Amino acid sequence: xxxxxxxxxxxxxxxxxxxxxxxxxxxxxxxxxxxxxxxxxxxxxxxxxxxxxxxxxxxxxxxxxxxxxxxxxxxxxxxxxxxxxxxxxxxxxxxxxxxxxxxxxxxxxxxxxxxxxxxxxxxxxxxxxxxxxxxxxxxxxxxxxxxxxxxxxxxxxxxxxxxxxxxx
Numbered sequence: 001x002x003x004x005x006x007x008x009x010x011x012x013x014x015x016x017x018x019x020x021x022x023x024x025x026x027x028x029x030x031x032x033x034x035x036x037x038x039x040x041x042x043x044x045x046x047x048x049x050x051x052x053x054x055x056x057x058x059x060x061x062x063x064x065x066x067x068x069x070x071x072x073x074x075x076x077x078x079x080x081x082x083x084x085x086x087x088x089x090x091x092x093x094x095x096x097x098x099x100x101x102x103x104x105x106x107x108x109x110x111x112x113x114x115x116x117x118x119x120x121x122x123x124x125x126x127x128x129x130x131x132x133x134x135x136x137x138x139x140x141x142x143x144x145x146x147x148x149x150x151x152x153x154x155x156x157x158x159x160x161x162x163x164x165x166x167x168x
Contacts, residue, residue: 004146007124011116014149018112021153024160025050034101037163042086042093049156050104051096052089057111060148064118067135112149119145 004010025033025046033046043049059077066073080088096104119127126132127142136144 004142004150005128007119007122007127007142010127010142010145010150011119014116014119014145014153017150017153017157021157021160024157028164032164035164037160041159041163042089043159043163044093045101046160047099047101047104048093048097049160050101050108051099052092053152053156054104054108054111055092055096056148056152057108057115060144061111061114061118063135063144064141067133072135115145115149119149 004013028046036044043052063073063075076082076085077088080091099107122141127145128140130136130140131138133141
């Protein structure tokens, strides 16, 4: 499906990609779900990837709360800039690396539901009109939500497929 341009497209693609991701993980043997990835990725296993997605959901929800209250959110996070994303992503990895996969899945499911509920609260115009909200700058709320949902889940699927060590 092409990049969403409507609320229904965004809801459909984000849910479909999330479901694809979860189904892919569920189809993996339990040992592979917990196995370390091939060298070369910062996220070292499925848990790390899911924790990364969860944390970016929480960042999005935080930006939204601050922005809708009439303030300018610190993006991407306090102490980081878009140019220092690798450092932020390393912090995310370190923060969640001892969280069990089962707990990480629960956190991701909860934050996914929160983001979906946020999308439901808005009209097409509110989601996809550039500059509709001052805090989103020159882009739209929908663009941020696409990045935090459907596009990010697609990234996760590709990363897990590429990095998973096949059983011998």
